Amino acid sequence: MISLLLLVFLVQLTTQLFSSVGVATTNEIAWILYNKLPTKTSQSVQEQTKLQREILRMKKEMNAVSAQDEFARWARLRRQHDDVVAKYENISSSLSSTKTSFDRTVALLRWIATTGLRFLLQTYYQREPMFWIPAGWLPYYVEWILSFPRAPLGSVSIQVWSMACSSIITLVGEALVGVWSLATSKKSGMQSKGSARRAQAYGPSSSARQAAAKKDQ
Amino acid sequence: MEDDIMEPSLESIVNQKTLRWIFVGGKGGVGKTTTSCSLAIQLAKHRKSVLLISTDPAHNLSDAFNQKFGKDARLVEGFDNLSAMEIDPNGSIQDLLAAGGDGTEDAMAGLGGMGNMMQDLAFSIPGVDEAMSFAEVLKQVKSLSYEVIIFDTAPTGHTLRFLQFPTVMEKALAKLSQLSTQFGPMLNSVLGARGGLPGGQNLDDLLAKMESLRETIAEVNQQFKDPDMTTFVCVCIAEFLSLYETERMIQELTSYNIDTHSIVVNQLLFPAADNHCEQCNARRKMQKKYLDQYEELYGDDFNLVRMPLLVEEVRGKEKLEKFSELLVKPYQPPQ
Numbered sequence: 001m002i003s004l005l006l007l008v009f010l011v012q013l014t015t016q017l018f019s020s021v022g023v024a025t026t027n028e029i030a031w032i033l034y035n036k037l038p039t040k041t042s043q044s045v046q047e048q049t050k051l052q053r054e055i056l057r058m059k060k061e062m063n064a065v066s067a068q069d070e071f072a073r074w075a076r077l078r079r080q081h082d083d084v085v086a087k088y089e090n091i092s093s094s095l096s097s098t099k100t101s102f103d104r105t106v107a108l109l110r111w112i113a114t115t116g117l118r119f120l121l122q123t124y125y126q127r128e129p130m131f132w133i134p135a136g137w138l139p140y141y142v143e144w145i146l147s148f149p150r151a152p153l154g155s156v157s158i159q160v161w162s163m164a165c166s167s168i169i170t171l172v173g174e175a176l177v178g179v180w181s182l183a184t185s186k187k188s189g190m191q192s193k194g195s196a197r198r199a200q201a202y203g204p205s206s207s208a209r210q211a212a213a214k215k216d217q
Numbered sequence: 218m219e220d221d222i223m224e225p226s227l228e229s230i231v232n233q234k235t236l237r238w239i240f241v242g243g244k245g246g247v248g249k250t251t252t253s254c255s256l257a258i259q260l261a262k263h264r265k266s267v268l269l270i271s272t273d274p275a276h277n278l279s280d281a282f283n284q285k286f287g288k289d290a291r292l293v294e295g296f297d298n299l300s301a302m303e304i305d306p307n308g309s310i311q312d313l314l315a316a317g318g319d320g321t322e323d324a325m326a327g328l329g330g331m332g333n334m335m336q337d338l339a340f341s342i343p344g345v346d347e348a349m350s351f352a353e354v355l356k357q358v359k360s361l362s363y364e365v366i367i368f369d370t371a372p373t374g375h376t377l378r379f380l381q382f383p384t385v386m387e388k389a390l391a392k393l394s395q396l397s398t399q400f401g402p403m404l405n406s407v408l409g410a411r412g413g414l415p416g417g418q419n420l421d422d423l424l425a426k427m428e429s430l431r432e433t434i435a436e437v438n439q440q441f442k443d444p445d446m447t448t449f450v451c452v453c454i455a456e457f458l459s460l461y462e463t464e465r466m467i468q469e470l471t472s473y474n475i476d477t478h479s480i481v482v483n484q485l486l487f488p489a490a491d492n493h494c495e496q497c498n499a500r501r502k503m504q505k506k507y508l509d510q511y512e513e514l515y516g517d518d519f520n521l522v523r524m525p526l527l528v529e530e531v532r533g534k535e536k537l538e539k540f541s542e543l544l545v546k547p548y549q550p551p552q
Contacts, residue, residue, distance in 0.1 A: 072513035
């Protein structure tokens with residue numbers, strides 16, 4: 001049973017993580033990781049970056065050559081450059097279509113790993129008690145709510161458990177973010193205070209100016 | 218190419234008997250018309266019949282030959298196998314429609330109430346006026362049997378659009394005929410129920426006309442891409458912008474698969490060594506610089522023809538004939 005409890009918690013945690021990281025970022029990360037593997041796509045991605053560098057190099061080279069004075073050299077560079085650009089555009093367009101289908105696959109996988117898995121677990125274990133509450137601790141209606149919808153009375157259902165997990169994860173996450181921002185803003189706040197004091201020493205402070213502006217209004 | 222060295226003359230073009238279409242193009246004011254007239258004169262010596270067509274809105278053929286030319290092919294005075302005509306790519310559409318006669322007019326009338334709307338719609342497409350005049354030319358040229366046809370084209374931008382046109386038109390018409398085979402029967406049954414098209418025309422006739430137009434264009438398109446039948450002569454002068462435009466034009470022609478292996482560098486100064494004209498010597502020095510660039514860039518794969526700047530305007534039959542000699546026999550500068 002403990003493992004099921006943990007599993008539901010983990011599913012909620014992944015969902016929460018994905019939603020806080022964001023869809024676009026997840027896709028981007030997955031794409032980068034996918035291209036680390038020795039696939040055909042990763043080869044063309046490498047080719048693309050190589051061509052990109054080549055184009056930049058050629059642009060630099062072309063800028064270094066004066067078209068007026070050495071047209072023949074410049075024109076040859078230009079022809080090479082045009083060739084490479086055409087190749088690059090070809091690869092880019094094929095890659096972007098690959099990326100679109102890849103994004104779709106990633107979205108599907110993400111759905112299966114989070115929402116899909118949660119639905120599956122909740123349907124499969126809907127009659128299973130997660131754990132029992134000692135008898136008589138809670139009134140009947142609370143017990144009824146906790147066992148909602150199908151778990152036996154006096155136990156906690158999987159739905160209620162996953163809801164509890166998600167709210168705890170959200171709460172803890174927000175608390176962490178709050179503490180983090182408090183810690184970082186305190187540091188920067190002290191810095192800004194210091195600069196304000198310095199500004200006061202040399203002239204009318206910004207806060208004084210703000211106050212004046214308010215008075216005008 | 219039988220030999221590796223490219224001759225500095227257009228003799229290869231004159232001797233290439235399979236050629237059917239020759240385009241002469243370049244920036245404005247570099248001497249396209251003079252070159253195309255000269256080339257036509259040279260070709261007339263070796264072929265049965267030659268047609269020179271100007272598609273430049275600023276018609277210069279009349280000026281060059283001192284003779285008025287119009288929309289119909291007319292023999293050039295003093296020749297019995299060289300004809301010339303001027304078509305106006307910006308000519309009014311209504312004019313063309315009227316000249317097109319049964320084909321276009323009936324097609325428009327056949328569409329009934331929709332005709333006018335379709336007409337307005339169709340002629341708001343950019344480049345369609347040129348396309349129409351091009352179709353007109355093709356129709357005429359196909360009916361007349363000339364051995365070789367020389368196009369004196371408008372400055373660069375125009376030319377490339379003109380050459381691109383058959384490809385575009387062929388694609389559009391292929392799509393149209395595909396659609397019509399799919400929906401034709403349905404349309405026909407609808408139209409049949411209300412008694413056919415208003416002009417007393419048959420839908421099938423209309424489609425057949427379109428199909429034949431498509432075939433003509435496909436044929437010409439294929440010929441344009443055949444280096445044995447079509448070539449492009451680039452005319453330029455030894456200056457930076459002209460050099461730049463020539464390079465751009467050659468790259469674009471290559472992308473359309475149109476053969477080009479001749480460049481005519483016009484208006485070169487060959488002052489005598491002991492002359493005291495400061496301007497001439499300075500100009501000569503500048504031209505030398507760009508001519509060297511031309512040689513370096515194109516010397517290996519192109520017939521690079523150097524034409525001198527003459528002290529008089531090249532006008533009239535005699536002067537043109539004299540000038541045209543220089544296209545096949547390289548000019549010997551005075552020492």
